[in-house]
Amino acid sequence: MPDLLCCVSALRRIEAAAAGQPLMQRAGRTAAELAARLCRDDGGAILVLAGPGNNGGDALEAARWLHEWHFSVHVVFPGDPARLPPDAAAAHARFTGAGLQTQPDIPATPRWSLIIDGLFGIGLSRAIMSPYTDLIEKANRLAAACRCPLLALDCPSGLNADTGRATGTVIRASHTISFIAGKPGLYTADGPDLCGKISIDALGLNAENPEITASTDRSALATETADRATPASGHLTAMQAFAHCLRPRPRNSHKGSYGSVGILGGAAGMAGAALLAGRAALRLGSGRVYVGLLDTNAPAFDPAQVELMLRTPEALLTADLSVLACGPGLGVSPAAHALLLTACTKARTQMVPLVLDADALNLIAVENAAGGASAGSLTTTLAVRQAPTLLTPHPAEAARLLNCTTQVIQTDRIAAACTIAGRFRAWVALKGCGTVIASPDGCWQINPSGNPGLATAGSGDVLTGLIAALLAQGWPAEAALPAAVHLHGAAADRLAANGIGPIGLTAGELIDSARYCFNQWISENSQKISGKC
Known part of the structure; x- marks a missing residue:
C-alpha cells in the first residue's frame, strides 16, 4: 500500500470506519519512533509544536x-484545551496526566536536536493566522x-494535502510522516x-478501497464531470x-516487430524539437x-x-505507421492546423494511437477559442476516435x-488533468512537479520520479518520443503513458x-539515460520472474 x-x-x-480504533495513539507512537531515530545525539532538546486540532x-x-523515553521535550501549545476536538482532548489529558505541561511560545533553548510540526494537518483549507504563523516562521x-x-x-x-498548494506561511520540513496513506x-x-523525505504508516488499517469516491467536486475545473464519481x-x-x-525481446524478431513511429512537427526554426522526439523514439526501441x-x-537527414x-x-x-505523434515544433500556422487535422483524421481511420503535445495542443486551443468544436474540427475529430489519444500538456498548455x-x-492539478481527460476522452499527462496522469474514466496517479533538470527546452519533446516508442512496440496506453513519464524522470535522476x-x-542527454534505465528495468524484471519460477 505505500503507493496509495x-x-x-x-x-x-x-477514519470514520475505524472510529473505534486508537488511531491517534498509534500515530503518536509511530511519529515518536521516527523522531527518536532522527533526533541528533548532540545534547539538544526536542521542540514539539501542537496545534488546535487532531x-x-x-x-x-x-x-x-518521547518524554517517557527520556528525551528532553518542550511542547508549545498556544490553544485552549477546552476547545480541542474529543480525540485531541483525550490526548491532552493523557499528556498532562503524565505530569507534563505545555508552553505558549517557543522557549529560548540554546540548541534544538529536532523540531516536530504538529500544528495543522490534512483538514486545513484556509490560510494560517497568527499566532501560528509566527510559530511556523x-x-x-x-x-x-x-x-x-x-519532522511534519x-x-x-x-x-493543502489534496492539491499540494501552499498558501501563505508554511512549514518547510526535512521529513514528513503520512498516516494511513x-x-x-x-x-x-x-x-x-x-x-x-516522506514515510508512510498505515496505522494498522487497509485503506486500499476502490469504492471510495469524492463526495463533492474538487474545484470549479471538475464541474463538467460532476455527473460521474x-x-x-x-x-x-x-x-x-x-x-x-x-x-526481453525474442531472438527471432526484426525491425517490423517493433513498430513504426511517425513524428509530425519541426516548423522553421523548430526542427530540433521534432528531431529530439524522433531520436528518443528510435533509441527506446522503435523499429x-x-x-x-x-x-x-x-x-535531408539528421x-x-x-x-x-x-x-x-x-x-x-x-x-504505414503504428503510432503518430504530433506537436514538437509544429507551430500554429494555418498550414500546421491543416496538417494536424489531416494527421488526426489519418490516425482515426487507420486506428492507430495518437500522441499530441506542444503546438498540437495549442492549435486545439486556438481552434476552440475561435469557434468551438464545430463539425470537422480537431476536437470533434478527437471525440470520435476509437484508438487511444494521449495528451501531454504543461500547465500553460493545459490552461x-x-x-x-x-x-x-x-x-488543483489533479482536477485539471481529469477534466482534460474527460473532455477529450484521452489519456493525459499534466507535466510539472509531480506529473499527474489521468485516464478517460477519471482515475489518476502521480509520478514521483524526476528532478528540476527536466525543466529545460526539449524535455517534453523527448517524453513524446518515449511515449510513441512504447506504443509502437505494442504497449497499451494505460501502461505506455505512466511508464514513459516514470522513465523520463528516472533518466533525469540517474544523470x-x-x-x-x-x-x-x-x-x-536524457535519451541515452532513458535507454539505459529501460534496459535495466527489463533485465531486473526478467531476473525477478526467473527467481520466482
Missing part, C-alpha cells in the same frame, strides 16, 4: 512517548540555524519542496504497475521512425541520428485547453546521481 494516495474526503471515510493531538501523543528559522531535522506529522502545516499534495506542485484515491506511478510489459518536418529548408527517416509532412502521412489561467491549473545536472542537464 488518498484525498481528504477518502481519509475521512476511512494534528495537535498526534503531536501531544508523540511528545508523551520561528520553526523554519530554528531548523536552519540549528541544522536539525524538522501527516502534512507540513500550511500545505500518502496524500496527493505531498507529491505534486509545492509538496515535494516542502515535505522532504471522481475517485478520491489514486496511486504513485510505480514500475510494478507496468512490469508485465517489461519483456522505424519517420519525422515529417514542416521546415522546407530542413536537412547528422546526429542518420537512422531517422526524414520526410515532408505529406509523405509522412502516407506512411489554454481549458480556457483558464495557469494559476487555476496549478491550484543527476552521476553528476550530470540537475543544473545544466539538456534534453538530448
